[in-house]
Amino acid sequence: MERLKFIGKRLVTLLIMLIGVATIVFILTKLVPGDPVTANLSQRSLSDPKIVEAYKVRYGLDKPVIVQYFYYIRNLLRLDLGTSIRTNRPVLEELKRCYPATMELAIFAILVAAVFGVLFGIISALRRNSVIDQIVRAISVVGVSIPSFWFALIVLFVFYYKLRAMPGPGRLSSFYAAPPTVTGFYTIDALLQGNIMKFGDALMHLILPGCVLAAFTMGLITRTTRSNMLDVMSTDYIRTARAKGAPKRRVVFHHALGNAMIPVLTVIGLGLGNLLGGMVLVETIFSWPGVGQFAYESVKALDYPSIIGVSLLIALNYMVINTIVDILYGVIDPRVRRR
Amino acid sequence: MNYDPQKTPKDAQQKPILEVRHLCVDFHTAEGTVHAINDLSYTLMPGEKQGIVGESGSGKSVSSLAIMGLIPNPPGEIVSGQILFHGTDLTKLSDKEMNKIRGDKISMIFQEPMTSLNPILTCGSQIAESLVLHRGMKKKEALSEALRLMQEVGIASPEKRMKEYPHQLSGGMKQRVMIAMALACEPEILICDEPTTALDVTIQAQILDLIRKLNEEKGMSVLMITHDFGVIREISDNVIVMYTGKVVERAPADVIFKEPLHPYTKGLIGSIPRITKERGRLEQIEGMVPNPTEKIEGCTFWPRCPYATEQCRKADPPTVILGMHQVKCWRYGEA
Numbered sequence: 001m002e003r004l005k006f007i008g009k010r011l012v013t014l015l016i017m018l019i020g021v022a023t024i025v026f027i028l029t030k031l032v033p034g035d036p037v038t039a040n041l042s043q044r045s046l047s048d049p050k051i052v053e054a055y056k057v058r059y060g061l062d063k064p065v066i067v068q069y070f071y072y073i074r075n076l077l078r079l080d081l082g083t084s085i086r087t088n089r090p091v092l093e094e095l096k097r098c099y100p101a102t103m104e105l106a107i108f109a110i111l112v113a114a115v116f117g118v119l120f121g122i123i124s125a126l127r128r129n130s131v132i133d134q135i136v137r138a139i140s141v142v143g144v145s146i147p148s149f150w151f152a153l154i155v156l157f158v159f160y161y162k163l164r165a166m167p168g169p170g171r172l173s174s175f176y177a178a179p180p181t182v183t184g185f186y187t188i189d190a191l192l193q194g195n196i197m198k199f200g201d202a203l204m205h206l207i208l209p210g211c212v213l214a215a216f217t218m219g220l221i222t223r224t225t226r227s228n229m230l231d232v233m234s235t236d237y238i239r240t241a242r243a244k245g246a247p248k249r250r251v252v253f254h255h256a257l258g259n260a261m262i263p264v265l266t267v268i269g270l271g272l273g274n275l276l277g278g279m280v281l282v283e284t285i286f287s288w289p290g291v292g293q294f295a296y297e298s299v300k301a302l303d304y305p306s307i308i309g310v311s312l313l314i315a316l317n318y319m320v321i322n323t324i325v326d327i328l329y330g331v332i333d334p335r336v337r338r339r
Numbered sequence: 340m341n342y343d344p345q346k347t348p349k350d351a352q353q354k355p356i357l358e359v360r361h362l363c364v365d366f367h368t369a370e371g372t373v374h375a376i377n378d379l380s381y382t383l384m385p386g387e388k389q390g391i392v393g394e395s396g397s398g399k400s401v402s403s404l405a406i407m408g409l410i411p412n413p414p415g416e417i418v419s420g421q422i423l424f425h426g427t428d429l430t431k432l433s434d435k436e437m438n439k440i441r442g443d444k445i446s447m448i449f450q451e452p453m454t455s456l457n458p459i460l461t462c463g464s465q466i467a468e469s470l471v472l473h474r475g476m477k478k479k480e481a482l483s484e485a486l487r488l489m490q491e492v493g494i495a496s497p498e499k500r501m502k503e504y505p506h507q508l509s510g511g512m513k514q515r516v517m518i519a520m521a522l523a524c525e526p527e528i529l530i531c532d533e534p535t536t537a538l539d540v541t542i543q544a545q546i547l548d549l550i551r552k553l554n555e556e557k558g559m560s561v562l563m564i565t566h567d568f569g570v571i572r573e574i575s576d577n578v579i580v581m582y583t584g585k586v587v588e589r590a591p592a593d594v595i596f597k598e599p600l601h602p603y604t605k606g607l608i609g610s611i612p613r614i615t616k617e618r619g620r621l622e623q624i625e626g627m628v629p630n631p632t633e634k635i636e637g638c639t640f641w642p643r644c645p646y647a648t649e650q651c652r653k654a655d656p657p658t659v660i661l662g663m664h665q666v667k668c669w670r671y672g673e674a
């Protein structure tokens with residue numbers, strides 16, 4: 001009951017934040033110089049006052065700004081994000097097309113980063129100042145500081161071009177057709193289709209870009225886990241657990257890990273937010289048809305509706321992730337639930 | 340130093356549960372090696388209440404952690420000496436072997452109940468854990484036993500408290516949970532490291548009553564570690580006074596209160612507030628416990644001692660044995 005109430009509160013906060021973000025994006029579009037009519041309509045349409053008038057009426061541009069704001073919010077609530085100038089398709093459709101690709105890659109990358117980051121962090125903390133600790137710390141520093149576009153190129157060169165051990169760019173090998181869309185995740189959709197080989201192929205395509213993307217976040221997670229684990233291991237309650245005669249493994253996993261994970265969760269959440277919004281370089285190098293590529297193309301074409309759509313999506317990512325992280329805090333830490 | 344553990348116990352037929360023999364513990368720090376405990380010996384008989392008194396830095400807490408095998412290593416290290424529990428030297432046991440003794444045969448409660456309980460586990464499960472670990476109980480069985488233990492240590496509405504987390508309990512309540520946890524397996528020795536320091540005065544008295552009651556009813560030995568002679572007056576048959584890792588005075592509790600010999604002990608006893616007709620200032624010991632890395636020639640107490648002479652500054656005093664009473668001071672008779 002207490003937990004449900006806590007989750008409910010978080011969801012209400014999320015809704016309020018969403019409206020706030022939409023408002024800020026609206027204000028920004030009004031502050032940016034440029035006329036939406038000239039930006040969105042073609043030269044031919046612009047010469048026809050009827051079309052211009054119809055367009056203005058449709059988007060409420062003939063009304064005062066405050067009324068426009070309510071139109072904008074109304075359109076958002078109807079999930080109408082406008083039409084892309086570049087592709088002439090609804091922005092929502094475009095996002096629906098490219099978002100699953102980004103999400104699949106981001107989730108894969110964050111799983112790799114979280115599993116190895118937490119594992120390395122724990123080992124590093126428990127074997128403090130040992131050779132293993134030094135190696136793990138070196139790896140995490142390299143992971144954090146290596147530029148992803150360079151790493152991506154090197155990895156492609158070595159594993160795809162030289163060793164031929166991994167598939168190259170794209171989501172699937174060219175001899176496979178995309179599986180019928182259910183979730184938009186090729187791996188899951190291939191499984192639903194019952195095609196194990198296609199699943200394997202989609203998974204293999206995830207590995208190189210996924211690991212490149214995971215490197216940075218993994219470095220952060222490793223370092224955060226290590227330092228939190230060290231802090232927690234020297235607390236009084238760990239001494240109590242040891243005084244109780246709990247074996248080392250139980251002390252680490254039952255008593256320490258949960259407490260040490262609380263700040264790590266934030267890092268994982270922020271990492272996922274970064275991945276969902278900012279993979280422009282890696283998506284471009286791996287020809288990954290995701291949000292990053294779409295954002296890049298939209299910016300190049302000054303495609304305002306698309307840019308607004310991507311901005312809202314990225315903001316939404318962070319908000320949803322933060323809400324999930326907040327809820328998870330509450331699941332792990334009873335003190336948070338009370339607040 | 341000439342202390343013979345076999346002679347002091349009141350009851351010669353009984354075998355001691357715990358014998359600490361010439362224990363020395365060092366801490367290797369960046370500023371140099373600190374002798375946290377310097378030749379500590381004592382015995383603990385079944386049902387005996389042994390007090391160890393000293394200010395922070397006297398080595399009293401380290402001595403209890405040494406028994407539990409919980410001295411952080413590095414930087415701490417038991418350099419020499421033995422800790423015999425029923426004749427087994429605990430300093431020679433591996434961590435795994437110690438896990439069978441910790442929390443089962445020897446339990447410990449700590450100074451800070453606020454931080455000594457795991458914030459993300461319920462109180463009930465933290466108490467039940469010892470039973471699962473040492474008695475091989477199933478979780479459910481252990482929880483119902485935990486409920487009984489919570490009742491025993493005087494926690495009101497234990498069914499509710501069981502499911503609560505430490506932050507939902509008051510300090511006194513948390514210390515009761517700690518005690519219930521320590522008692523779960525009916526240990527032979529209960530080590531209390533400043534169990535009441537962090538608590539309100541009224542709660543202090545309740546907790547001390549509880550410890551005394553458990554000592555009397557269950558016959559378990561108590562090692563009471565404190566800086567407060569007020570606590571010692573409540574619970575202790577014998578008292579050891581420590582200063583800078585050394586034993587400076589040792590005597591049965593009633594003797595030490597009647598006739599403290601060491602000026603440090605006098606200072607500690609004089610600083611207990613008491614209700615008497617004449618009003619006056621509490622006595623205090625001048626100065627501070629010296630920085631542990633500092634080397635002091637002679638008696639380590641002389642910089643703070645009102646009676647210090649040239650001799651005290653030059654040479655470390657021997658331990659003088661006067662029957663049941665021992666003191667390590669050049670001027671114990673005159674002061």
